[in-house]
Amino acid sequence: MIIFAAVIAVVLVARSTSHTVDASTAQSSDTLREFGRYLFYDPTLSVDSSTSCGTCHQQFAAFAHIDHAMSHGVMGRIGTRNVPALQNLQQQTSFMWDGAFANLAMQSVSPLTGHAEMGSTLSDVLARVAAHPRYRQYAAHLYADKQITIPRILEALAAFTGSIVSRSSRYDAMRDGKLAFNDNEQRGLDLFRARCASCHAEPYFMSNDFVSNGLPLDSIMPDDGRYRVTQRDEDRYRFRVPSLRNVAITFPYMHDGRYRRLRDVLEFYATPALHASYADARIRTIGSLNDAQRKDIIAFLLTLTDTLLPRNPCYRDPHLP
Ligand code: HEC
Numbered sequence: 468m469i470i471f472a473a474v475i476a477v478v479l480v481a482r483s484t485s486h487t488v489d490a491s492t493a494q495s496s497d498t499l500r501e502f503g504r505y506l507f508y509d510p511t512l513s514v515d516s517s518t519s520c521g522t523c524h525q526q527f528a529a530f531a532h533i534d535h536a537m538s539h540g541v542m543g544r545i546g547t548r549n550v551p552a553l554q555n556l557q558q559q560t561s562f563m564w565d566g567a568f569a570n571l572a573m574q575s576v577s578p579l580t581g582h583a584e585m586g587s588t589l590s591d592v593l594a595r596v597a598a599h600p601r602y603r604q605y606a607a608h609l610y611a612d613k614q615i616t617i618p619r620i621l622e623a624l625a626a627f628t629g630s631i632v633s634r635s636s637r638y639d640a641m642r643d644g645k646l647a648f649n650d651n652e653q654r655g656l657d658l659f660r661a662r663c664a665s666c667h668a669e670p671y672f673m674s675n676d677f678v679s680n681g682l683p684l685d686s687i688m689p690d691d692g693r694y695r696v697t698q699r700d701e702d703r704y705r706f707r708v709p710s711l712r713n714v715a716i717t718f719p720y721m722h723d724g725r726y727r728r729l730r731d732v733l734e735f736y737a738t739p740a741l742h743a744s745y746a747d748a749r750i751r752t753i754g755s756l757n758d759a760q761r762k763d764i765i766a767f768l769l770t771l772t773d774t775l776l777p778r779n780p781c782y783r784d785p786h787l788p
Pocket residue numbers: 507518519520521522523524538539540541546548549550551552553556559561562563564565571574575578579583584585624628
């Protein structure tokens with residue numbers, strides 16, 4: 468698998484340099500994105516044709532999986548982490564809670580072949596995609612040699628997921644001067660800027676850094692986080708700072724989905740006794756938050772819900788009526 472992945476990485480790099488010539492027209496980038504959208508919602512890419520990317524990444528939940536702490540894949544197999552939202556991925560320099568992938572296209576190899584995700588093999592995926600008339604049409608349109616290859620499949624998936632943008636929330640409208648926050652929202656934003664934004668930075672409310680927010684270790688399923696990727700002691704229990712856009716519709720929260728409600732998250736941050744010793748120093752400066760302050764921060768977080776993304780026809784499952 469690792470050798471195969473390395474070969475694909477080389478091919479992808481080679482392709483991305485020739486990309487500007489290859490796909491120079493806006494039309495072919497639209498076609499590539501459409502190719503990716505069909506693949507994203509295609510359950511036949513999984514071993515038993517039961518599970519597509521869209522099974523776990525649901526549009527109405529900003530492409531997270533609502534109400535599931537751990538992801539559910541083929542044959543009822545349960546994964547080990549909470550499904551993250553997919554949005555503004557162009558802003559991310561790495562992918563997964565621990566940043567295991569530095570390349571969005573490469574990331575797809577993991578769910579396609581993961582035992583607890585789609586459980587397929589890359590050669591099965593290629594055979595199924597190459598046999599499908601719709602995909603053959605896309606390839607004929609996109610590539611001079613008309614061939615469907617694994618790197619092209621991965622590139623199409625990334626073209627689709629990379630096109631998912633969140634920029635239509637109340638917060639965005641406020642920033643554009645189109646509306647004013649009410650008092651609760653404004654107080655919440657001020658508190659957020661003082662206590663939370665050093666990690667969850669505006670306007671994407673994320674960062675590409677790996678830090679610990681002080682979550683105590685889960686005794687049943689301990690997760691080393693970034694350490695898994697780097698094997699450096701200081702990276703133990705660190706995770707990438709996730710975006711808080713659409714946080715109202717992406718519950719439950721954290722890499723293991725341990726909190727169901729935003730109130731629980733605020734309770735955690737505002738209670739120093741709950742913070743593990745390895746917490747980033749910035750967590751200690753959050754301090755206490757009284758009931759009214761917590762409500763204000765939540766009122767602000769609710770302004771980050773996108774009105775367009777969950778209904779945008781460009782991201783929709785094309786198989787739905
Ligand atoms: C069984 C559920 C499941 C399926 C199916 C699935 N994913 Fe995911 N996805 C996850 C989970 C869980 C994570 C986080 C994994 C981790 O951090 O280790 C994730 C992470 C991601 C990320 C990284 C997001 C980020 O912010 O870092 C991308 C991109 C992604 N998936 C795309 C896809 C694509 C494309 C497919 C289909 C080829 C797919 N996923 C299929 C559960 C799933």
